[in-house]
Amino acid sequence: MSARPDPSAATCRERQAYYAAIRPLHLSPLWEQLHALVPPQPRSLCVAAHWRYEAVRPHLMRAGEIISAAEAVRRVLVLENPGLPGLASITQSLYAGLQLILPGEVAPAHRHTQSALRFVVEGSGAYTAVNGERTTMQPGDFIITPSWTWHDHGSDADGPVVWLDGLDIPLVRFFDAGFAQNAASDQQPITRPEGHSLARYGANMAPLREASPHGATSPIFCYPYARSREALARLQRDAAVDAWDGVKLRYVNPLTGGAPMPTMATFMQLLPAGFDGKPWRQTDGAMYSVVEGHGVATVGDDEAAQRFEFAPRDQFVVPSWQRVRLQARDDCVLFSFSDRPLQQAAALWREERMGS
Numbered sequence: 001m002s003a004r005p006d007p008s009a010a011t012c013r014e015r016q017a018y019y020a021a022i023r024p025l026h027l028s029p030l031w032e033q034l035h036a037l038v039p040p041q042p043r044s045l046c047v048a049a050h051w052r053y054e055a056v057r058p059h060l061m062r063a064g065e066i067i068s069a070a071e072a073v074r075r076v077l078v079l080e081n082p083g084l085p086g087l088a089s090i091t092q093s094l095y096a097g098l099q100l101i102l103p104g105e106v107a108p109a110h111r112h113t114q115s116a117l118r119f120v121v122e123g124s125g126a127y128t129a130v131n132g133e134r135t136t137m138q139p140g141d142f143i144i145t146p147s148w149t150w151h152d153h154g155s156d157a158d159g160p161v162v163w164l165d166g167l168d169i170p171l172v173r174f175f176d177a178g179f180a181q182n183a184a185s186d187q188q189p190i191t192r193p194e195g196h197s198l199a200r201y202g203a204n205m206a207p208l209r210e211a212s213p214h215g216a217t218s219p220i221f222c223y224p225y226a227r228s229r230e231a232l233a234r235l236q237r238d239a240a241v242d243a244w245d246g247v248k249l250r251y252v253n254p255l256t257g258g259a260p261m262p263t264m265a266t267f268m269q270l271l272p273a274g275f276d277g278k279p280w281r282q283t284d285g286a287m288y289s290v291v292e293g294h295g296v297a298t299v300g301d302d303e304a305a306q307r308f309e310f311a312p313r314d315q316f317v318v319p320s321w322q323r324v325r326l327q328a329r330d331d332c333v334l335f336s337f338s339d340r341p342l343q344q345a346a347a348l349w350r351e352e353r354m355g356s
C-alpha cells in the first residue's frame, strides 16, 4: 500500500474531536481499524503450547481428592490456551480439557448443543453412555457425543481413567446457540448392547431403511484404537510415507465420507522412527494428543519457533497458520482435532506445504 504523509497535529486533533462527537451515536471510523480487520495473513491470539502429562497428572489426581465427579459434574482441568486466558479455549474456536473419573464414580447425565469428542489418554474400564448405549473406554479410543444427546460417564475400572475432551464451546458461544439441560436421573437407561452402533455402521455397511440417528454427526459412537492403529501399521508397511504428515488418516462419518462431527475433524497419524518431517501450515489450528512414542514438534517461524519434546499422553496445540514440523525418535502415534469442516464449508481453509 502506498505511503501517505502523516497528518498534521491540527488535523489529528480535529479528527479526535470528530471521533469523540460520533461515539455517543455508536459510530466509529472504519479507516482507523481497517488494516487490523483484514490482516494480510492470520495473526492468531492463540499461541503454541505444550502440556507434559508428567507435569499435569499429579494435579489431575489431586483434583480427584478434593472433589468428586458427582459434585464437580465434570471433573476437568481445562487446557487453557495461554494466549486466550479465561476463555476456556484451546484455539479461537475449540475447547480442550482433561477429565478424570475414579472407580465407582458417576458424572451425571446432561445434554447440550455443544458437540464433544473424548480421546482416551490413560486407563481402561470407564464408560460413557449416549443414546441408550454404553462404550467402555480403552486408551486411544476416539468417542463421540453428538450435539443435544444425553450423556453420562461412569467407571467400573480399578484405577483412574483420564480422557481428553474436545468441544466446540467457543464456536457455539460465538453463534449464541448454546442450550443445555440436566437429566432427571444421573444415569440414562441402557437400551442397546455395547458395540451396537459399531456393528450397524462400522463394518463399511449401513442399514437399509434408517435415517442417520444423529443427523450430520457420525452414527459411530466409538472408533476403537485397535482398528485405527492396525490401519496405520499396514500403511506404514505397504505405502509411501508422506514427507509432511507421515502416515495420516482422517476419521470419517461412514454415511457421508465427511468429518465425524459438523464442527470438528479428527485425525490419527503415525510418524515412523527417525521421521524428519517437512514444514507446513494450515488455517485450522489443531490440538494434538500423543498416544505413542517420543518426538519433537517445532511450531512457529525460525527465531520465534517453540520446540516441544513430546512423550506419550502429552497434549500440545498448534495455532492457525503457524509453521509446524514433526520429528520422531521412535514410532509415534498422534491424534489431533480441529475446526476444519467449518472452515471448508465456508471456503476458508488453506494449507501450505513447504519445501516440496
Ligand code: 1HN
Binding pocket: 074, 076, 097, 099, 116, 151, 153, 165, 167, 169
Ligand atoms: C461436558 O459436558 C463434558 O460431558 C466435558 O464430559 C467437558 C466442558 C464444558 C461444558 C460441558 C462432558 C465440558 C462439558
